[in-house]
Amino acid sequence: MSSLSITGVTKSFGATRAVDDVTLDVPHGSFTTVLGPSGCGKTTLLRLIAGFLAPESGSIAFGDTVVAGDRVRPVPPQDRRVGYVPQEGALFPHLDVAANISFGLPREARATRGDDRVAEMLELVELPADFRHRRPDELSGGQQQRVALARSLAPAPAVVLLDEPFSSLDAGLRDSTARAVRRALQATNTTALLVTHDQNEALSLADQVAVMRGGRLVQSASPSEVYLSPSDPQVAEFVGRAVVLPGTAHGDRAACALGEVVLTSPAEGEVALMVRPEQVFVDLAHAEGVRGTVQEVSYYGHDCAVQVRLGDGTPVQARMAGVRHPVAGDTVHLRVTGLVRAYRPAGSP
Ligand code: ATP
Numbered sequence: 267m268s269s270l271s272i273t274g275v276t277k278s279f280g281a282t283r284a285v286d287d288v289t290l291d292v293p294h295g296s297f298t299t300v301l302g303p304s305g306c307g308k309t310t311l312l313r314l315i316a317g318f319l320a321p322e323s324g325s326i327a328f329g330d331t332v333v334a335g336d337r338v339r340p341v342p343p344q345d346r347r348v349g350y351v352p353q354e355g356a357l358f359p360h361l362d363v364a365a366n367i368s369f370g371l372p373r374e375a376r377a378t379r380g381d382d383r384v385a386e387m388l389e390l391v392e393l394p395a396d397f398r399h400r401r402p403d404e405l406s407g408g409q410q411q412r413v414a415l416a417r418s419l420a421p422a423p424a425v426v427l428l429d430e431p432f433s434s435l436d437a438g439l440r441d442s443t444a445r446a447v448r449r450a451l452q453a454t455n456t457t458a459l460l461v462t463h464d465q466n467e468a469l470s471l472a473d474q475v476a477v478m479r480g481g482r483l484v485q486s487a488s489p490s491e492v493y494l495s496p497s498d499p500q501v502a503e504f505v506g507r508a509v510v511l512p513g514t515a516h517g518d519r520a521a522c523a524l525g526e527v528v529l530t531s532p533a534e535g536e537v538a539l540m541v542r543p544e545q546v547f548v549d550l551a552h553a554e555g556v557r558g559t560v561q562e563v564s565y566y567g568h569d570c571a572v573q574v575r576l577g578d579g580t581p582v583q584a585r586m587a588g589v590r591h592p593v594a595g596d597t598v599h600l601r602v603t604g605l606v607r608a609y610r611p612a613g614s615p
Contacts, residue, residue, distance in 0.1 A: 269294040270315065270425050270457055273335075275324030277310055284310040286481035287324070292425075292474070294329075295455040297448065298486075301468035301505065302478035308461040311478070312427045315459065316350055317343035328424045349418025349426040349456075354434045356414040357402040363388075363413050364398040370421045387416035390450045407435050408443040415447050419454060426451065428460040432467065444471055465505050469493060477501050494542075495530065499609055502540045507571075509546065509582050513539040515608050523580040525556050527606040537608040545604045546584035548572055550592055555601035558582065560592045574598060 270292040277285040285307045292298045300308050313319045315326055317333065317340065325335025333341040349370075357366050364384045371383060384398055391412040402410055411431050418426055431447070432440045448471050451458045462468050468475050469489040476486040477497075485497040496502040499510045513522035515533035520526070522539050524546070549555055558574040561581070570591050572584045582600060592598050 269329055270459065271325075271327045272311075272315070273325050273327075275311075275314060275321045275326060277307075277314055277319060277321050283481045285314065285321075288478075288481075288483045289324075290476050290483055290486055292457055292459055294457055296473040297451060297458045297460070297471060298474040298476055299468040299472040300459060300461045300476045300478060301463065301465065303463060303504070306478040307481040308463075308478055309429055312350075312429050312459065312461055315425070316348050316427055317341065317346050347421070347424040349421070349423035351411070351414050351418050351426065351428040351431045353430045354407070354410070357410055357417070359402050361401070362398065363393075363400050363402075363405070366402070366413055367398075367416045367420050369417060372421075383420055387420050390419065390453060391416045392446045392449070406439070408439040411435070411443055412446060412450075415450060419450065419456065422454075424457065426456050426458045428458065430461055430463070433462075433464075440467075469505065475505075477504065479504075495607055496540065499538055499540055499612075502607075507543045507583060507585070509541040509543060511539045511541065511580065511582075512611065513537050513608070520606070520608055523556065523576055523578055524582065524600060524602050527602045528604075530605045530607050533608040536611050538611050540607045540609065541602055543571065543583045543585035545602055545606070546582060547601050547603050548574070548584045548586050548592065549599040549601065550590070550596075553599055555599035557597060557599055560594050560596045560598055562594055563591055565591070572598075574600060576600075 272288055272290045275285055275288045302308050314321050320340055321334055326333050332338045333346050367384045367387050385395055388395055388397060393412055432444050435443055472489055474486060475489050475492045477484050485492055485501055492505055496505060502508040511522045513520040515537045518529050518532050520529055520537060520539055556576055558576040560572060561575050562573040564571040565588055567588055569585055570588045572586060574582050574584060576582060
């Protein structure tokens with residue numbers, strides 16, 4: 267097992283810069299999710315790491331071993347010790363689970379301790395031992411993805427790459443499969459990189475979230491840092507709901523349509539303020555805060571999203587517990603709790 271270092275990697279297809287000067291470190295044994303909209307270069311980055319594509323500049327190293335880079339003979343995919351788990355359809359349909367899992371083992375290991383390794387891997391991905399005789403079409407989608415992970419982990423790879431491995435699963439199965447995969451990777455202390463465009467998945471699974479946009483890596487940090495302190499308002503809106511308001515800052519405070527807010531760090535002059543909907547307190551009982559009219563309520567049971575239009579016309583979304591909530595047409599008062607991140611407005615120097 268080893269860490270993964272990507273340094274200044276660029277890859278173009280014709281005029282499209284699919285991956286643009288990306289630098290990212292994935293520490294040994296950690297789990298990084300690569301989050302970004304469709305077409306931002308996530309799969310291309312995985313393919314570069316796996317060795318299916320070669321970078322036109324930059325380098326990729328597993329631990330101290332450079333596998334691709336200037337003046338370095340590229341290490342072919344089969345020698346990189348990379349496990350790859352694609353979206354679906356990864357398993358050989360004509361082979362049973364045991365044969366699928368042991369497929370990547372060296373011939374001698376398969377002959378001598380293939381059975382043990384299959385049993386070990388099934389246990390690791392939390393599947394019953396007797397599944398070894400089933401064929402892929404006798405498994406659910408989530409079970410197939412666990413077998414795909416077991417197959418990628420069987421040869422003890424240096425790095426496991428997962429390309430939207432849960433996207434074909436329905437919500438409940440998706441979450442339980444993702445947790446099982448996470449536990450299996452943690453138990454084996456495997457360095458892993460998972461590509462997704464699902465914000466919840468990216469935040470809830472990762473030690474580190476790498477956000478990509480237009481081929482570039484725009485932020486890599488812990489899930490809470492990416493959520494609470496996104497590098498720009500676009501990242502804020504991509505990793506969750508965000509209310510972005512113009513404001514005027516003076517020191518650690520700023521004035522905006524939601525009244526005075528306290529900033530995470532001091533700023534001066536015109537700013538864009540990023541408030542998470544759960545920071546907007548909806549006061550139903552008292553006339554404290556900025557007055558607005560409820561436009562719409564989306565009720566989710568555990569909580570609800572409340573769309574409010576302020577007196578000056580500004581739309582604001584609040585998130586509140588679902589126990590007691592307003593209805594469309596109600597007058598409410600809003601105030602911001604917690605600290606607010608300020609950005610220079612778009613287009614300013
Ligand atoms: P998705 O989430 O939809 O899978 P992605 O973030 O994984 O998207 P990539 O598949 O890496 O994005 O593609 C990045 C860009 O490179 C896109 O504009 C895509 O059209 C382009 N691209 C990818 N592979 C090729 C290729 N083999 N030839 C030409 N263009 C390509």
